[in-house]
Amino acid sequence: MRSPKCPWFWLLRKEWRELMASRAWWLFLVLIGPLVGVSFISAVRTYAEASGLNGTSVGVGEAFSPLIGVWAPTFSGCELAAAFLFPFVAIRLAAGDRQSGALKMELQHPISSFARIATKGLVLLLGWLLAMLAPLAAVALWKSYGGSIYVPELVTVFFGHLLNASLTIALAFAAASLTVNPSTAAIVTLAVTVGSWILSFIAAVQGGWWERAAGYTPTALVAEFQHGLVRLDAVTIALVLIVSGFAVAAIWMRLGIDVRRRAYESVALFAAAAFVIFGCSLINRSHDFSENRMNSFSIADERALREINSPLHIEVHLAPEDPRRADLDRRALSKLRRVLSNLQVDYVSSTSIGIFEQTNPNYGEIWYLMDGRKIVSRITTQEGVLESVYSVAGVPPPGDDSDIFRGHPLAVPPRGAPFVFYGVWPILVVCVAFFFQRSRS
Amino acid sequence: MGQTTFNHADDSAVPRPLVHVQQLSKTYGSFSALSGVTFSVRSGELLGLIGPNGAGKTTLFECLAGVQPFDSGEITFPFGGAQRPPKSSILFYVPDGITPWPDQTVGWALQFGIGFFGGLQDLYPDIVRELSLGELLHVRIRALSKGQRKRFLLGLGLLMPQRVLLIDEPFEGLDLRQSREVAAVLRKFVDKGRTIFVSIHQIADAAKICDRFVLLSNGFVVAEGKLDELTSLAERKQASTSLGDFEEVFLALT
Numbered sequence: 205m206r207s208p209k210c211p212w213f214w215l216l217r218k219e220w221r222e223l224m225a226s227r228a229w230w231l232f233l234v235l236i237g238p239l240v241g242v243s244f245i246s247a248v249r250t251y252a253e254a255s256g257l258n259g260t261s262v263g264v265g266e267a268f269s270p271l272i273g274v275w276a277p278t279f280s281g282c283e284l285a286a287a288f289l290f291p292f293v294a295i296r297l298a299a300g301d302r303q304s305g306a307l308k309m310e311l312q313h314p315i316s317s318f319a320r321i322a323t324k325g326l327v328l329l330l331g332w333l334l335a336m337l338a339p340l341a342a343v344a345l346w347k348s349y350g351g352s353i354y355v356p357e358l359v360t361v362f363f364g365h366l367l368n369a370s371l372t373i374a375l376a377f378a379a380a381s382l383t384v385n386p387s388t389a390a391i392v393t394l395a396v397t398v399g400s401w402i403l404s405f406i407a408a409v410q411g412g413w414w415e416r417a418a419g420y421t422p423t424a425l426v427a428e429f430q431h432g433l434v435r436l437d438a439v440t441i442a443l444v445l446i447v448s449g450f451a452v453a454a455i456w457m458r459l460g461i462d463v464r465r466r467a468y469e470s471v472a473l474f475a476a477a478a479f480v481i482f483g484c485s486l487i488n489r490s491h492d493f494s495e496n497r498m499n500s501f502s503i504a505d506e507r508a509l510r511e512i513n514s515p516l517h518i519e520v521h522l523a524p525e526d527p528r529r530a531d532l533d534r535r536a537l538s539k540l541r542r543v544l545s546n547l548q549v550d551y552v553s554s555t556s557i558g559i560f561e562q563t564n565p566n567y568g569e570i571w572y573l574m575d576g577r578k579i580v581s582r583i584t585t586q587e588g589v590l591e592s593v594y595s596v597a598g599v600p601p602p603g604d605d606s607d608i609f610r611g612h613p614l615a616v617p618p619r620g621a622p623f624v625f626y627g628v629w630p631i632l633v634v635c636v637a638f639f640f641q642r643s644r645s
Numbered sequence: 646m647g648q649t650t651f652n653h654a655d656d657s658a659v660p661r662p663l664v665h666v667q668q669l670s671k672t673y674g675s676f677s678a679l680s681g682v683t684f685s686v687r688s689g690e691l692l693g694l695i696g697p698n699g700a701g702k703t704t705l706f707e708c709l710a711g712v713q714p715f716d717s718g719e720i721t722f723p724f725g726g727a728q729r730p731p732k733s734s735i736l737f738y739v740p741d742g743i744t745p746w747p748d749q750t751v752g753w754a755l756q757f758g759i760g761f762f763g764g765l766q767d768l769y770p771d772i773v774r775e776l777s778l779g780e781l782l783h784v785r786i787r788a789l790s791k792g793q794r795k796r797f798l799l800g801l802g803l804l805m806p807q808r809v810l811l812i813d814e815p816f817e818g819l820d821l822r823q824s825r826e827v828a829a830v831l832r833k834f835v836d837k838g839r840t841i842f843v844s845i846h847q848i849a850d851a852a853k854i855c856d857r858f859v860l861l862s863n864g865f866v867v868a869e870g871k872l873d874e875l876t877s878l879a880e881r882k883q884a885s886t887s888l889g890d891f892e893e894v895f896l897a898l899t
Contacts, residue, residue: 214760218746225748305743308712309801313762314733460711 219327230637240281240338241625247277248618255613276430291393294376299386318454332369352612354495357432364429374449381456411524432494440484448477496609504602515546519571523553536589572596669718693855694844702844710738739802741813752782764804791818852891862899
C-alpha cells in the first residue's frame with residue numbers, strides 16, 4: 205500500500221516542522237516583538253507630544269499623518285529584522301538539508317529543485333506573516349487609543365515589508381546554495397545588504413545611473429512603500445530578483461549536475477534577469493495609497509498636468525549632494541514623473557557637492573524647456589516648480605478645489621504598549637515554542 | 646558528463662542485470678576517484694562493493710544515485726524496456742554518516758520517507774520490529790547514537806519502493822549482535838526479491854553475507870564475481886592453491 209498523499213504536501217509539512225524546530229526562528233520571533241515595540245512606543249510618544257500632550261504647543265501635529273508619524277517608524281523594526289535576523293533563519297532552512305545530508309536523500313525524488321526551494325520559501329513567508337503579528341499588535345493598540353487607521357496605506361506598508369522579506373529570503377537562499385558553509389552564506393547575505401547601502405551612498409554623491417540603480421535597493425523599496433507609494437517598476441523588479449534568487453538556489457542545490465553546467469545556467473539566468481529588469485525599469489506606472497497624497501500633486505494640478513502633451517525637458521543645475529536637489533526631487537520632480545509621461549530630467553553639475561560651483565552663474569538654476577520655450581527658475585518647492593511648468597507649457601494654473609488633508613492628531617501616550625511588547629509578546633512566544641517542542645517529541 | 650540511458654529488456658541472462666555500469670570515471674581536480682569502472686548489478690542479489698577506505702566506494706554510489714556528477718561513462722538499466730523508467734524509480738541510495746532531519750523524530754522521519762518517496766507502508770511494522778526501532782520512534786534523530794542512526798537509515802532505505810537499494814557501509818557503527826541482525830534482515834529482503842548493493846570495507850563481514858562482489862581499489866574495479874570465482878582468480882594470479890579466506894583473496898587481487 206502506498207501513501208496516498210501528494211509528495212509536495214509531505215515536503216511542505218517537513219519544511220514547516222523544520223522551521224518550527226529551528227531555534228533561530230523562535231529567537232527571531234522573540235526579538236521582533238521588542239524591536240517593533242520600541243519603535244512603536246517612541247513613535248506614538250512623539251506623535252502625542254506633537255499633538256499637544258503634556259502642554260506642548262497644540263496645533264503642530266494637526267497635519268500629522270499616522271503613516272509617517274507612526275507606521276513608518278513602527279515597521280522600520282521589521283526592516284531591521286529582515287536585514288539582520290531573518291537571513292539567519294532563511295539560511296538555516298536552506299542550508300540545513302545539505303549540512304545534515306538530508307539533501308542527498310531528497311534529491312533522489314524526481315520533484316524539481318525549484319519546487320523544493322519554492323516550498324522552503326513559502327514556509328518562510330508564512331513564518332514572516334506570523335512575525336507580522338507584532339506590528340499588527342501595534343495597529344490594534346493604536347486603534348484602542350482612538351487612533352485613525354487608513355487601511356490602504358497600512359496594507360501598502362505591510363505589502364512592502366512582505367516584498368522586502370521575500371527579497372531577503374531569495375538572497376539568503378542564493379547565498380546558502382552558492383556557499384558550502386552557512387556562516388559564509390550569512391557573510392555573503394550581510395555583505396549584499398551593506399553593499400546596497402554603499403550603492404545608495406554612491407548614488408547620493410554621483411547621481412545618474414547610480415541614483416537610478418539605488419532606487420531599486422530594498423531600502424529604497426521599503427521607504428517608498430512606507431510613504432504609501434507603489435511603483436510598478438519597483439515591484440516587478442523586486443519580483444524578478446526574488447524569482448532569480450530562488451532559481452539560483454534551485455540550480456546550485458542540484459548536487460548531481462556538473463558544476464560547469466550549473467555555472468552556465470546561472471550566467472544565462474543572470475543575463476535573462478538583467479534583460480527583464482531593464483525592461484521593467486521602463487515601466488512608469490505607480491499608485492499613491494497615502495491618505496494625504498504625499499506622493500502626488502493635488503487632483504486639480506494632476507488633471508491640468510495631464511492635459512500637457514508636449515515633451516517637457518527639465519535641466520537641473522545642482523550637484524548630487526546639494527540639499528536643494530534632494531528637496532526638488534522629493535517635493536516636486538518625483539511627483540511630476542508620475543503624472544507626465546513625456547518628461548526628461550537631466551542633472552548638470554561638474555562636482556558632487558556643488559560648493560565650488562557657486563561662481564558658475566548657471567549653478568542653482570532649473571531650466572524648463574518645451575516646444576522651443578524656456579523658463580529659468582531657482583525655486584525648488586512644489587509650488588514653484590508647478591508655476592514654472594504651467595508657464596512654459598502655456599497652461600493656466602488650476603484653481604485649488606482639492607480637499608486639504610487635516611491630519612489625525614492624537615495626544616495619547618502609548619499606554620500598555622511596553623507591557624505588550626516587552627512582556628506579553630516574548631513570554632507568549634517562548635510558551636508557544638515550548639509547546640511546539642513538547643508536542644513533537 | 647556521463648549519460649544515463651535505458652535499453653530494451655535483455656532476456657538472455659538469468660538472473661537479469663538490473664543496472665549496468667560502463668567505463669564510469671570521476672575526478673576531483675587532478676585526483677582520479679573512479680577510473681573506467683565497469684560492472685553489473687543483477688536482479689535479486691546481495692552485491693558487495695568491497696574496497697579499503699578511499700577506494701571510491703561512496704563516490705561510486707553517489708554517482709549511481711545521481712547526487713554527484715560523473716565525468717564520463719554510462720549507467721544503463723537493461724530491463725527498462727521502451728518505457729524508460731526514471732532512475733529515481735529504480736535506485737535508492739542510503740548514504741553513510743549523515744544525520745538527516747536531525748530535529749525530527751525517528752517515527753515522523755520514517756513516515757515522511759513513506760509519504761514523500763512513495764514508500765511501502767505495509768512493511769513499516771516489520772521493519773520497525775526487525776531493526777528494533779520501536780523504542781526510538783519518539784526520539785529525535787540528532788539524539789541517536791551512531792548505531793541507532795544506522796538502523797534508522799537502513800529502515801528508511803528498506804521502506805523505499807525502488808527495486809535496487811544502495812547502502813553505503815550498512816554495518817558501520819553497529820556492534821557484533823546488531824551487525825548479525827542487520828545482515829539477516831538484508832538477506833531476508835533479498836530472498837523476497839529485493840536487490841541490495843552494499844559497500845563494505847570490512848572484508849570479513851562482506852564474505853559472510855554477499856552473493857557476489859565487486860572489488861574496488863584506487864578507483865579501479867580489480868575483479869567482479871562470486872567468492873569461488875574470485876578465489877580462483879586470485880590463486881591463478883598468485884600461482885598458489887592455499888588462499889585461506891576472503892581477506893587473502895582481496896589482498897591478492899588488489
